[in-house]
Amino acid sequence: MRVGRASRRAPAGPSSPEIRTRRLEGTTLDGPRDHDSDPGRALEGALDRARAGDETGFVQLWRALQPPLLRYLTVRGNDAPEDVAAETWLQVVRDLHSFNGGVADFRAWLFTVARHRAVDQGRARTARPVVPVADPLSHGRSAASHPSAEQDAAERAATAAALRLVASLPPEQAEMVMLRVVAGLDVAAVAELVGKTPGAVRVAVHRALKSLSRDPRIRATREVV
CATH class of the missing domain: 1.10.1740 (Rna Polymerase Sigma Factor; Chain: A)
Known part of the structure; x- marks a missing residue:
């Protein structure tokens, strides 16, 4: 029995709220992913x-x-x-x-x-002696693991653009978005950290992501990578 193409489930369109939100939660903020x-x-x-x-x-x-x-x-x-x-x-x-x-x-x-x-x-910066510390990234790194110069530049540009967008939010919202989307903390942990209720964190992050997903510049940051 043949199944017509019309019976297949249509993919979410470009205006889908879920797709728009995932654009923000992609590689521009989280960095490259190892699949x-x-x-x-x-x-x-x-x-x-x-x-x-x-x-x-x-x-x-x-x-x-x-x-x-x-x-x-x-x-x-x-x-x-x-x-x-x-x-x-x-x-x-x-x-x-x-x-x-x-x-x-x-x-x-x-x-x-x-x-x-x-x-x-932020309260007070005091002079501290500089203690040289070996770069942990140099431990066991091979030349083959280095990304190309073009790829590295593109990723840096995309990340910087995404960070500027998040930084344009009100400071409290920006911090909660970073803790949820970039740091990967759960709602309860973010709420305890910023002194808010879990419900307030959910609402603030949802509104912030919705606002950012409507910004045409968020597409530009995705197109860079």
């Missing part, structure tokens, strides 16, 4: 190894979470997001032995520490 691996499972293993004192486990956590952490701090408007991120990771390394929980809990803890550090920086 050949399970990032959640990999990070669980990395977290277990890091807690056991394995350097490679910590390096894997750093590689996965440093980019969204920097994007979050950049949208917050901190003067030196790299410095705040470095202080955040130093505290994480120091206190990791006392941490209990899975990857979702680790994400929430990491961004909570970062937010507290960012607030402290």
Whole structure:
């Protein structure tokens, strides 16, 4: 028995709210995705190894979470997001032995520490000695893993454009969008972090994403990559 093409379910059109929202949640903000691996499972293993004192486990956590952490701090408007991120990771390394929980809990803890550090920086910046730290990304990296110059430039341009769009939102909304979409925290964790109810977080993020999805510039950021 033949089934006519008309009976097939039509794909969502370009104006679908779900499609519009996914445009924001794509590679422009989240960074390149590895479709050949399970990032959640990999990070669980990395977290277990890091807690056991394995350097490679910590390096894997750093590689996965440093980019969204920097994007979050950049949208917050901190003067030196790299410095705040470095202080955040130093505290994480120091206190990791006392941490209990899975990857979702680790994400929430990491961004909570970062937010507290960012607030402290905003209140008063004091001179601190510069401590040279080896770049974790240089550990075990092969030349074949480097993206092309064109690809790297395109990804950087798309990410910068998307961050500018999010930063154009009211500060509270921008922070909640970054914590939900980029950091990957659940609603309860975001609510606790920003001092809002879960319902207020859901409404604020929904309105922010809906507003951004209507902006014609969001399509431009997708076309760059």
